[in-house]
Amino acid sequence: MEEYDPDLVPTQEFKILHNLVTDPDASAADAVQQVLDLTTTEILAKNDTPGSNFDSDVAWNICVLIIDIAANTAPTRQTKLLDFVSRIRKVTVADPRTGEKVGCGNFGYLWTDLHSFGMHAADMFIHHHSHTPKELEKWENNTAFIAQSTAAAAITRNGKPTHRMDFSIYGLYACRDAFEEENQYKSAVRTACLWFIYAAGSMLGNCKVGRVYDLHDPPERGFDLDRWHAWKQGLVRTQAGYGDERTQELVRIALERIAQVEAERLN
Numbered sequence: 001m002e003e004y005d006p007d008l009v010p011t012q013e014f015k016i017l018h019n020l021v022t023d024p025d026a027s028a029a030d031a032v033q034q035v036l037d038l039t040t041t042e043i044l045a046k047n048d049t050p051g052s053n054f055d056s057d058v059a060w061n062i063c064v065l066i067i068d069i070a071a072n073t074a075p076t077r078q079t080k081l082l083d084f085v086s087r088i089r090k091v092t093v094a095d096p097r098t099g100e101k102v103g104c105g106n107f108g109y110l111w112t113d114l115h116s117f118g119m120h121a122a123d124m125f126i127h128h129h130s131h132t133p134k135e136l137e138k139w140e141n142n143t144a145f146i147a148q149s150t151a152a153a154a155i156t157r158n159g160k161p162t163h164r165m166d167f168s169i170y171g172l173y174a175c176r177d178a179f180e181e182e183n184q185y186k187s188a189v190r191t192a193c194l195w196f197i198y199a200a201g202s203m204l205g206n207c208k209v210g211r212v213y214d215l216h217d218p219p220e221r222g223f224d225l226d227r228w229h230a231w232k233q234g235l236v237r238t239q240a241g242y243g244d245e246r247t248q249e250l251v252r253i254a255l256e257r258i259a260q261v262e263a264e265r266l267n
Contacts, residue, residue: 003138004068012038013061020080021073028083032091035062039093039110043102052103059104059115067120070145071138075198078145086152089114089164114164121146125170136187143191146170147198168206169213171195172223175203179234189238192231193250200257204228204265232258 008014016034020026038058046054066085070078093102093110107115124142146167153163178192195203203223212222221227235258238251 003072003134005064008061008065008068011061013058013065017062017065017069017081017084020084021069021077026080028080028087031080031084032087035088036091036093036111040096043093043095044097051100053105054102054110056102056104056110056115059107059110063114063116063120066117067124067142067145071124071142073141073145075141075144075148078141078148082145082148082152085114085117085149085165112164118164118167121149121167121170125173136190139187140190140194143170143174143194144198147195150202151199153202166202168199168202168211168223171199171203172206172213175227175231175234179231189235190247190250193235193247193254196235196254196257197250200254200261201265204258204261208265 004014004018013035016031016038020028020031035058039056042056042058043054066081070081073081088111091111094100095102102110104110104113104115107113124146149165150167150171153166174188174191174195178188181188206223207225207228210222210224212219232255235251235255239248239255
């Protein structure tokens with residue numbers, strides 16, 4: 001059973017994005033245009049020109065709903081939702097009255113900075129708990145979506161992403177938790193598998209450039225090739241240690257993806 005924020009279900013934003021993943025004839029391009037129309041209507045409804053501190057309810061709702069709908073949508077049906085994010089990120093919104101770009105304070109410009117998308121994605125990773133089968137399913141759906149988002153983004157050497165769809169750091173955390181911690185949480189290996197299945201190229205690319213995040217002083221260990229090989233060996237060991245058929249299948253597919261990207265990028 002799908003579960004959504006009841007306050008957002010009656011909104012036009014929900015109808016647009018939910019339709020995108022449920023209607024085979026719906027297109028990401030049409031959804032982007034509908035959201036841009038809502039955005040323009042919201043801008044014109046304000047008495048003052050928005051400037052660089054526009055408080056956009058439309059943008060907030062859309063960013064919440066992207067994560068919410070992804071959680072309730074199987075990875076095989078997330079393609080158009082991901083396409084929507086990729087497309088709308090390329091659009092710069094201007095005030096029709098002044099021609100000036102519309103900014104939303106710390107959330108950057110509409111829509112090129114994707115407003116609060118990154119914040120809501122981070123909240124999902126920080127606050128989600130996967131204790132029940134339904135919670136685990138939603139967690140894995142969201143992980144697959146964020147990994148696919150990362151695969152669609154460019155990587156960088158430093159800890160400051162140049163692309164708002166890049167969530168590589170959560171792939172790093174997933175592999176660390178699965179293969180480097182003494183006490184694994186239940187879905188650790190499965191989460192790591194999803195990162196390899198949907199973003200193996202990005203994970204290896206980060207390891208090849210030695211990407212480090214400067215979130216701590218001194219910086220903690222980031223991506224590197226030694227870690228990549230250790231994670232791969234962790235998956236190999238897992239093949240013999242987990243009787244759960246679903247986990248075994250994810251490990252098998254993850255190792256296939258690793259072999260594929262290694263053949264493409266390490267030789």
